[in-house]
Amino acid sequence: METIIGKDGMELHLEGHGDQTLVMIHGWPDNYRLWDAQVSAFKTHYRCARFSLPGFERGQQSQLLNMEQMMQALDTAINLASPKAPVTLLLHDWGCFYGYQYAMRHLERVSRIIAVDVGDSGSKDHKLTTGAKLMAASYQLYLALCWKLGRFLGNPMTRFIAKAMGAPAPRGDIHSGMNFPYYWLWKGLLTKQRLGIKPVVIDHPMLFIYGSNKPFNFHSQAWIDKLNSTDSSAARSLETGHWVMVEQAEAFNQMVLEWLDAKRSDKVA
Template identity: 40%
Template structure:
């Protein structure tokens, strides 16, 4: 039985403590677990909620009756990655974001498999949108976890927005990389995997230095080697299906062009662009294009969502 707990803020006072009326219990929409709700004052046009699903805080912005977007980040980020997208979309969409298990500073240090993260996503989707399919917004390893979820539960997804990672583990991507690109890719990925295995303060320093070299916009004080488990668990995993091999939903793929190599093959992006209901957009930015070119990216997302049945 899943544990789902909710707390609610007034819009415009996001840092206020969750004080107010006494908790009231109501049945959860799908009856999986009970929900504890704390409300502050009168209901606004939309509220900012934090619900806790199986020990994970899920932050929700936007109208309750709007289509729900579930946002999944990658390395070395947290739910904070999506601030600009939430600000741009929350008037028309219900934005739900969370930090991947083990990524929060001080979280228990252990690896989580792709199957475990997909199960975590299943619980979150059930909690935030029990009766309607959701739009997935994914970046980096979030694309891998989200793709697995779309394969396991296609009926729970209406559309997918992917940032910068396509068929990253396909033979086609490997074939398109020259020797220098392969050295760069394998070097940073193996360094982060080794930092995960070693642990300790020195590995945290290595992880922060690597994040700086790669151009991340994450707060360095929140980066630690415990975030690196996907590199150990997923890279070189022969049981991991090729990402994006089957596109079963309307999909918008945005990628940065200012990188030493791509995380998708040209054939994959061409096939996606030619698929009805799908689109591909290149942005003059790096891997974290949703931060580096937020206005351009948000405009493209808003336009695509407006033209897509979700």
């Protein structure tokens, strides 16, 4: 594995060979190691680039980053991974949230998107029951509080809920600093700040894979229907929870490779 360090100190990890670059962006409460099984499967034919979101690595200083700062972090990583050619984004959780925002702002830098378990969450089409809304708000506000409390109280509280939710990350890697997106989002919503969030409208070819074994979905049926009615896109489900790529890594990897290979064949044809 080759590691490139950017000017801002970001570490980009590169493995594999190929004329196409996959940039992998994780979410909560993970780091770049979330994608280990995917890199092993993809690196024979694709150049795999991954990094930890700012503040997510153990030992990093906790910081509250806004949308502009996160977009700059993603732009730095993607330019390090592939300075000239557009990349394929492989996204999960908050990685989806930030990855969509980046793709809409930098159309020319993204060729395709593979998104895992988070779609048009929060859109007018994404309708949740009252119970699901309360569940989502409860855990997100809890994690926002954990960020505010800091490491002494926030770390054990964050690890407790991560275990309860089935997060696969090693317990020692999980810390309260990872919760800043929840604090940023809810503080902005409650104080009516302008957060700079664009409504999600993705025109790139997309493969969306989601887990069907969850209390509620982070996407609408309209999102699924639109993808499945678009020639260059598709939506697929696996019987997993939120961490699809870990719980059924082999099936997930096969789905992704088949889609990527089909897109590669289309390009050649």
